[in-house]
Amino acid sequence: MALLQIKNLTVEFGSEKKPFRAVDQVCLEIEKGEVLGIVGESGSGKSVTAKALMGLIDWPGRVVAEKLEFDGQDLQEMSDKQRRKITGRDIAMIFQEPMTSLNPCFTTGFQIAEALKIHEGGSRSERRMRSLELLEQVGIPDPSARLKAFPHQLSGGMSQRIMIAMAIACNPRLLIADEPTTALDVTIQAQIIDLLLNLQKQRQMALILITHDLALVAEAAHRIVVMYAGQVVETGPVPEIFETPRHPYTAALLEALPERSIGATRLKTIPGVVPGQFDRPTGCLLNPRCEFATERCRRDIPLLQTDADGRQVRCHTPLDREGKPQP
Template sequence: MNMLEIRNLTVEFPTQSGLFRAVDGVDMTVKAGEVLGVVGESGSGKSVSMLATMGLLPAYARISADRLAFDGKDLLSLSPAQRRKIVGKDIAMIFQEPTTSLNPCYTIGYQLEEMLKVHMGMDAKARRKRVLDLLSLVGIPAPESRLSSYPHQLSGGMNQRVMIAMAISCEPRLLIADEPTTALDVTIQAQIMDLLTGLQRDRGMAMVLITHDMAVVSESAHRVQVMYAGQLVEQATVDNLFTTPAHPYTAALLNALPERALGRKRLPTIPGVVPGVMDRPKGCLFNPRCDYATDRCRTVQPALSDFGNGRVRCHSPLGPDGRPRVKAIEEVRA
């Protein structure tokens, strides 16, 4: 059963030059107990897609979708009061910047207890016990001494653990983890990911893992969605994506991994940047940065279509040899 189902999600923001489409027709499904990895450069629309799902975008954002459902409930048709009963309790999110997501004016203990009071209706004694259990669970030492601490008195890693404790406090059925290891040192990153994957496995949660770290995806996710410039460009199982990427952008991301650059003098990079408001190219949005772009790529935008066991948005998907299949066929004919 699909815990989360999104079809044709579009998010637009007004600018001086018109509407900027930050998310362009994205589809997504997450089954109960599944970990879906979402990868792509900054500006690809990963976080905005999930904030739209949570209902946390500003009022001026224009959101539309053919379907946006959690556990069969249409989120777009719910009133704000009905949605608040789901968001925070059944759907929870670990935000990208814990130091700015936590309220600096309230203690850690107060903010954690507020979640339990609003969503679980616990009394003061039960809330305190639950908060101490949560802080211990996420690996914060001497949790009683931390209840009266403010966010600025804790390290980045500690604040990240508090955010995780807050997100899992009501035992959500879907957890959205937005760059949960950003700005943390390598040792803490490993601890945080072990904690998240352990909680997901033990509690049977569905999880959407947004990250730039392909290594984290390879170790934690079941399926992967690759986003670029607001569009979904590839979707595949972890094994298929890492062994036979079909989209040139996916292949370029994997080629830029340090472990795949052994023996080379320089680490491969992807030239250029993700297009913004004023520099959207015609045709495929990736064509100015693509080594395989053709005249068709520069004029006709490709559709997302089934490819193998996944989906890809490309006129000439790559084959097992890492070359575009259409080009290889044309060469054979010639």
């Protein structure tokens, strides 16, 4: 049985008469010890999906799912108190923007110890020792001094390491990293990703890596979920997705990689933007930006279909191995 099972997860905002679906019937699974990459442009619903799993969607947001289970436990049937025992302990999340995710009013040591106090208990001295161990594990020099530091006294890379220490404090079985390298220097980005992957292997925890960086997913993930405008448009093993993408959006994202534009005078781009609440097209949500769009695409909503090899694609005319739409 999969560690996490999500079926037809929907997140809506706004009034019930005119709701906006930020996440539209998303289905995904992750196995124990697996690294799953979720990719897509800004506005694709990646972060909202993660926050819905963590129970962090406040009113007027509404979360509905046919199935939302962690290790066989139905998260929707739990009380808030029961769910908080799981989120933060068995399921942990590293949020975007490390410089603003930490509370500026408290020292880093207090914030790490607070997570331990809520989920693990123990004496103050035990929590301090555990905090020092965590800072050493994430590669922070002079951990005793860093425990006394406030967030504004830390660099971006150091802040992200603190966030990772807080996330792994209670030995989670599933770690969600939401754009973990945002606003960090390139060299620091590589260090943070290496740290996350080493921790994942050492602890054999499942890792959901949310990013818009396809090159990162290619190196780190086992499987990939491609999202667009709140919908899953393609899923499959990373090597197969990169070699033979079946959805035009996935193919366009791959074509936009600098590695695939060697010798070209301009990088390839995807025209237009992800549709918002008031400019959503009829039919396939990608059709205004898709070079293969047909009248059927502009009229009918495509369903997420599972192919014989287990890959999933949401397209009326998925691409073949040559990148041409199939009739």
